[in-house]
Amino acid sequence: MTLPTRMxxxxxxxxxxxxxxxxxxxxxxxxxxxxxxxxxxxxxxIKGSLDIDYSKxxxxxxxxxxxxxxxxxxxxxxxxxxxxxxxxxxxWFIISPDFAHVLQQALDISVVSDGxxxxxxxxLVNLWGFGPEHHLDKIPTDDEVIERKKWIGHNKLTVQxxxxxxxxxxxxxxxxxxxxxxxxxxxxxxxxxDSLDLNHYMVEIGGEVRVKGMKGKQHWRIGVNSPxxxxxxxxxxxxxxxxxxxxxxxxxxxKDGVRYSHTIDPxxxxxxxxxxxxxxxxxxxxxxxxxxxxxxxVLGPEKGYEFAIKRMLxxxxxxxDGDKFIEKMTPEFEAFVLEN
Numbered sequence: 490m491t492l493p494t495r496m497x498x499x500x501x502x503x504x505x506x507x508x509x510x511x512x513x514x515x516x517x518x519x520x521x522x523x524x525x526x527x528x529x530x531x532x533x534x535i536k537g538s539l540d541i542d543y544s545k546x547x548x549x550x551x552x553x554x555x556x557x558x559x560x561x562x563x564x565x566x567x568x569x570x571x572x573x574x575x576x577x578x579x580x581w582f583i584i585s586p587d588f589a590h591v592l593q594q595a596l597d598i599s600v601v602s603d604g605x606x607x608x609x610x611x612x613l614v615n616l617w618g619f620g621p622e623h624h625l626d627k628i629p630t631d632d633e634v635i636e637r638k639k640w641i642g643h644n645k646l647t648v649q650x651x652x653x654x655x656x657x658x659x660x661x662x663x664x665x666x667x668x669x670x671x672x673x674x675x676x677x678x679x680x681x682x683d684s685l686d687l688n689h690y691m692v693e694i695g696g697e698v699r700v701k702g703m704k705g706k707q708h709w710r711i712g713v714n715s716p717x718x719x720x721x722x723x724x725x726x727x728x729x730x731x732x733x734x735x736x737x738x739x740x741x742x743x744k745d746g747v748r749y750s751h752t753i754d755p756x757x758x759x760x761x762x763x764x765x766x767x768x769x770x771x772x773x774x775x776x777x778x779x780x781x782x783x784x785x786x787v788l789g790p791e792k793g794y795e796f797a798i799k800r801m802l803x804x805x806x807x808x809x810d811g812d813k814f815i816e817k818m819t820p821e822f823e824a825f826v827l828e829n
Contacts, residue, residue: 517535517536518535519534519543520532520533521546523551525674526554526674526695527695528694528695528696530554530674530693530694530695532691532693533690533704534690535689535702535705537687537689539686539687541685541686546685557674560584560585561666570666573657574662574664576660578660579656579657579658580656581656584653585653587673587677589648589654591670591673592655592664593648594669594777596646598669598784601784601800602788602796604643605755606643606783606784607643608643608646608664609640609643609664609755612637612641612661612663613637613641613755613758616629616634616758619753628749634759638758640661641755641758645657645659646662668735668779668780669776669779669780669783671695671775672697672775672777672778672780673775673776673779674694675697675698676699676731676774676775676776679775683701689702689703689704691709696733697731697734697778698731699730699731699732700728700729700731701729709726709727710727710827711727712725713769713805716807722816723826724826725825726826727771731771731772731773731775732770732772733770733778733782734782735770735782735783735786737786741760752786753787754787761786761789764789764790765789765807766814768782768785768786768804768805768806769804770782770785771804771821771822771825790806790808790817794806797819798819802819803819803825805819
């Protein structure tokens with residue numbers, strides 16, 4: 490599953506990972522890294538005194554991530570999601586329990602965000618030149634936007650969990666879980682480590698993170714980059730929580746003096762015009778942090794902040810203000826901030 494321009498909320502890698510002031514001995518840290526979902530992944534695991542064969546952990550992680558791709562990668566022609574997208578019927582299509590779970594969570598976020606999050610938005614992303622179809626020669630016409638919007642809508646999908654299956658209202662519906670699947674992958678790896686009774690780790694896939702326990706004698710420290718990429722905007726101190734960032738730092742184009750963001754609002758069919766540069770969300774699961782970050786990114790600084798406050802979400806925003814940036818965070822987020 491490659492992410493760079495496929496979806497309406499591309500997750501910019503705005504995270505740096507810090508050692509604590511008193512890091513554990515290198516011999517006690519297992520570092521696993523590789524490629525998955527069109528991006529990189531990294532795991533830092535603090536070894537304990539348990540009788541565990543640590544050499545088996547990396548193959549176990551890789552096997553798990555291969556399975557997530559087999560289910561939800563739109564770039565694998567034989568994946569579950571690709572076969573569903575190619576399916577022209579409108580009756581129930583059998584899928585795996587994990588695929589059904591992620592899709593249902595995505596639809597739930599779509600409902601609570603009034604459609605700001607929508608896994609069927611891919612055709613609009615392509616229309617505006619941010620997908621694999623083509624690069625724009627001209628701005629889409631109103632008629633082109635209206636035509637593509639006929640294919641968009643989370644209410645055109647229905648999911649059931651027993652037995653796990655999904656159906657669509659018409660053959661043209663196209664599903665892309667890129668805005669939530671990385672977070673799910675992080676959660677799956679974390680659950681695997683939990684099953685081995687491992688209590689101190691950090692799992693990261695393409696900038697989406699979940700941590701547990703401690704690194705040495707301190708909590709894990711995560712740095713959030715500034716939109717300019719030349720400094721840290723915030724340093725967080727976290728444990729037993731997940732984090733996801735969605736933003737539009739560099740992925741946009743300008744035409745006739747107008748800047749067009751890659752973040753497409755599925756309700757309007759057009760790029761967002763607000764000034765939200767990035768949003769970081771903390772949540773118990775990385776899948777929901779990932780999905781909520783995308784939804785808030787579409788909603789923008791005002792409505793997105795209201796959305797976060799209503800749900801008591803720990804959220805940090807970086808907002809463009811002319812040639813500078815300003816910060817905005819919910820009260821729930823403040824507890825995690827470690828001053829630079």
